[in-house]
Amino acid sequence: MTSIGILGAGRVGTRLAGRLAAAGHQVVLGSRSPQERTAAPPEDVGSPRISHADQQTAARTADVVINATPGDSSLERLGGLRAELAGKILVDVSNATRDADGLPGELCYPGGSLAERLQAALPDTRVVKTLNTMVFTVMTAPESLATPPTVFVSGDDAHAKRAVTRLLGDLGWQPAWIEDLGDIGTARATEAMILVVPHVLRRHGFRPFAVSLTR
16 A cells, blocks of 8 residues: 555546555545645545645645646646655656646646656656647546557656556556656656647547557
8 A cells, every 4th residue: 555645636636536446555645725725626535545625735745746727737736745745756747838718728848748847846856758749537547448559668766666656556557558658758748749739639539548569
């Protein structure tokens, strides 16, 4: 069992919390305000393994922290948690874009990535980028797609990536579906994949999909 803090109590955070709690982990959902906590989706209702707290507490008390905050404000939010995140593994699942009409728009960090910025701002934290190349429903149900999807992993610390890979297994990701791309710099490639999402959604509507690497 791992103690997991999730920063962000929206639909991504609560879905991850529910699946990780079902796998036996203790999860703290971190919200910025009581109003945000009240407005959270109901996926986590009734699980004794899920508790709620402010984001400082969620980060401080967890072994592994997941960033499920909006990517365009993640750097500012998490930069204020440098002390709480020191020595922790930070799993970044967000994409930093300037939204347009409710869909992802331009990248906030063209030529770079949110994950790289987070690693630079949090030098005592081991950042791992993953789960950002799919519609959020696939994060916790990869088996729901007709074609096996791929989840990419980027990070500088090999131990941290192994720990995150085990958590991906708890979310339903089979080893053959997990692709370690290398250091944190490779996250700029996976973050750029978000640019295709609005075009797919406009053409086909909101249907679950993910990037798949086939050989």
